[in-house]
Amino acid sequence: MTTTAESPVSLTSPIPETGLDPLDPQFQQNPYPFYRWLLRHDPVHCGSEGTWYVTRYADVRLVMSDERFGCASVRDYWEEMVGPGALQTIMRDTMFFEDNPHHMRLRKLIMPVFSPRRMRAMEPRIAHVVDELLEPLARRGHMDVVSDFAAPLALHFVCELIGIPPEGFDGVRRWSIDIAPTLDLVPTKEEIARGNQAMQEFTDYLVWLVEQRRGDRRDDMISVMLEEAEKDQSGYERPLIMNMIVSTVISVVFAGHDTVTNQVSNTMLALIEHPDQHELLRRDPGLIESAVEESLRYDSSVQSNSRRVDEDAVIGGRQLKKGDFIVALMGAANRDPEVFQDPDRFDVTRQGVQPMSFGAGMRYCLGAVLARLELRAALARLIRLDNLRLDCDPADLRYQRSSMFRSLVDLPVTFTPVSEYPPR
Template identity: 50%
Template sequence: MTQVDVPTAGFDPSHVDVRRDPYPHYHWLLRNDPVHRGANGIWFVTRYADVRAVLGDERFARAGIRDFWASIVGTGPLSGILTSTVLFQDEPEHTRLRSLIAGAFGPRAVRDLEQRIDSIVADLLTPALARGRMDVIDDFAYPLALTVISSILGLPQEDLARIRAWSLAIGPTLDLVASPEEIALGQTAMAEITEYLTGRTDGLLGELAPVLSHEEIVSMGVTLIFAGHETVTNQIGNGVLALVREPGQLALLRERPGLLPGAVEEVLRYDSAVQANSRQLTDDVELGGRTLRRGEFAVAVLGAANRDPAQFADPDRFDVTRTGVRPMSFGSGIRHCVGAVLARIELLAALRALVRLPGLELACSPDDLVYHRSTMFRGVLSLPVTFTAGT
């Protein structure tokens, strides 16, 4: 692993070098300044135990993030809708909204989807099998993840391309470093998707209609579309990339499919699709020998916690035979990812099918891969691979 020094001005997750490969930077922080005051005075918390403490402590709250975000995006459809998302609420609003959807993503509901997910995987791979090449993101991961979440929400298959385009336009505005151009595109997309999601009667959105306001329904729909497919798409991409860069690990999974559930956890740990969760302090808090003051912002760096040597032996080694891995990738505490069970089932189905492709390898140089311009989410825009055709 390359060695880097975090600049004296502080860690900046939006720096191009960090976005490309954040891990050497995380190691600097873990080693030298695990509760670090970064650029713009934001605190970055990197140790596994500290990240868990932050995410389990209600003094690290979300409502302030909503208000800061709203001040960046200004008035318009984005703040009109997304200020009511479950992602931005503190108690008791947070639990009121979360409890309305938790059952639909609980183990029993999701287990019923397993066969359907396997058949979506098979359908998506059929055309690629004949060609011997595909873009893992566009041809496989995104249609898989979006088909699954859309069918739960009750949205028709023929609308997926439109939904994807709206989601791609809205996603960057959730990042606290969105540009004015990104915000303008997000406003247009939010106006369009609001109209589209209004008056839905099918699926989960139809079930929620009697108990939520119009804004809350649209907000929940947009949240679940985005959280439910951008994450899984990126995580499949990050996982396949790790595997094609370590052909020995890929071969192990082919020979010993029993390792696949553990490999899902390792893929999540090694290169998480969600790298960070932001909070604002509602009180002064002591953490790691530092005093974080009321009103300041703090970022729990999940991607760094996942590489903390105090938690994981030899953390930079991608090793699908690890056991007992508990990645921080789904967060922790009362906001632990609602979709974690579903995400794991999708990841398992995807990896099981993809590792079977003989001769699977990257069809470009790793240096040519382009990452999303986000400080929170991590994934490549496109991941071309080849394999032996006709298998």
């Protein structure tokens, strides 16, 4: 089985008459035939339960960047879904559920932490942590790319940026796993209960950490937010309180952890499925930058983002009404034949790729520079492993059930163990 099938455009729709359902197991396993059909036959699609799905590059960019498509009204739906508890109390303040002016205020507040200069200064540390993680695995000759390498790498840098010390990493990973299902799909009662418990423990830990940091300022996100909270007699309608600090920290953990983990894994799978491209890259590491952009385009870890229509609007000739839900399918936009020639081909030499994977406009991913640096550093080492191949039947590869992310459960690989590290 190829997970990213490349069959010609189907004349029969893969989508049922009731409309696209992103939880359909076939869509979960491989959404690309669905996108291909939608892009060519129904680019602004009314799916199951009346949710709109946009697929074209230009329409996706519009939905993600135009203030008529808001996030604050998604919060009402989410709060009702999870009910009262720690999840609701903390996440009602997340920047993901804010529109302007409050969204911009929170964004500006943490933006200095993500400055390109600051990110580039992290480059040697990123290379170092990649080596620390990879050396024992490279000597062993097999690994699960997801849990042995990509997840600890992503967690390390998101925590470092925030100011969470290494002793806290395990807890953050555990709490994130339990909270994640409540931020994505329609969660079960058990998932909500587990999510509330984890959110409470995560919050208790962060409140403790923030109190510690009050007397011990550093060059991290918690310190930046504390400073702002202290001088916050600023006339803002909503002063920056502990709840906002905690919810911003937790939001950044979510934004920067699974996204990078999954992108590293999706990239490695694409290279394993396309040995000719892998070989090209091994012969010319100068192609690493374009390979990272191509992998973001070809199989993005973030496939979609949701909005709610705050003002009636027309897109692609379809009338959208205030209150409608609308999903921007970035995974589809990345395969738009109007923008990318032969879009289903994985080509590490492709030039000028601007993937939609980091979003657009006022919510464009703040961590894009960091993510790219992590991906390049990881790829530079991983492609050097000889005889890299899957350590399972490709048909056994599974994706986490998710409406937003393309997230491999695991990616077991084998390769020739190295006697000398780094491999040449």
